[in-house]
């Protein structure tokens with residue numbers, strides 16, 4: 518039976534909900550082997566899935582664990598998810614802005630995947646910060662301060678946890694049906710009323726083209742309709758990293774900068790304002806323009822930053838304990854010109870070599886290492902000027918500057 522199911526998908530045929538249940542539930546309870554599931558996942562990657570199959574798969578994922586219910590908390594709960602990017606610390610900025618406008622935020626975040634860092638890893642760079650709140654603690658904290666950012670509770674979509682780990686090591690991550698079921702199941706199971714998805718497109722993202730991103734957007738909106746949840750999607754560029762910092766404690770520091778009204782004009786600053794305004798528009802049922810005014814006001818009057826500090830404090834984090842490695846190396850520009858490209862993927866790889874993420878499951882993250890970009894795209898640089906500082910621990914990895922930075926001679 519299992520072989521027949523795999524074979525059917527290999528031939529590009531549609532699987533029924535019963536067949537999907539049989540193989541996926543069988544995998545979760547250990548009756549289906551890793552190699553069988555890997556084979557099915559690859560067949561899905563190559564042959565895709567119909568909308569019906571994706572709806573069924575999402576349902577099977579949701580039903581694999583608990584479904585949280587926060588309907589007793591007043592207000593529209595808007596959740597946000599990013600498909601993953603390099604230097605993406607937007608959740609750390611947006612969640613406190615939205616909560617400072619009295620929209621309840623319950624954010625269950627994940628760890629890094631591949632070259633992309635995860636919100637939970639970044640928060641763990643704050644000594645003491647608890648990422649393991651249980652359902653009762655989440656409920657209590659939202660009632661008290663209107664915001665929680667924690668790890669996914671252990672029984673939230675266990676199917677996704679198991680399948681994701683397998684996808685990560687079988688080159689089956691970049692599949693639109695699998696991404697859609699993975700993300701939407703977690704958002705629906707965690708009790709969101711409305712969902713905003715930041716779909717990253719480009720060299721440093723899971724999806725490389727706008728066409729793929731549009732397909733993912735369409736199916737996520739359809740899944741949302743099926744569950745009666747409004748879903749909005751924003752496409753954002755991931756050819757270049759987001760902001761100046763890559764690496765856990767550096768990214769927390771940069772998020773605090775944006776929350777205090779600095780770095781407004783970087784790609785990070787602009788994206789944070791856009792995403793926050795979209796969430797506020799959904800949460801308060803107001804226009805995006807009105808929402809954007811509210812976002813700007815709460816950054817300028819300090820309430821958004823105050824909410825971040827309150828959040829960290831409530832989850833027992835000590836901001837004053839954040840550490841940055843003392844070993845620093847400056848990458849200098851080999852020539853004079855204009856910085857026309859910064860390769861997100863190469864920087865993602867470099868940050869892994871520095872130890873900011875995990876290459877293997879058993880690796881331990883070094884929160885103090887990372888990359889700070891002094892120069893951003895479009896800026897002029899002189900020969901010998903610092904382009905970036907690397908924060909490293911013991912040994913400096915080999916760096917090929919030409920793979921990372923493109924400097925073009927200035928037209929005179």
Ligand code: URA
Nearest residue numbers: 600601695696699700
């Ligand atoms: N983020 C997820 O949570 N799941 C995916 O499959 C891809 C990105």
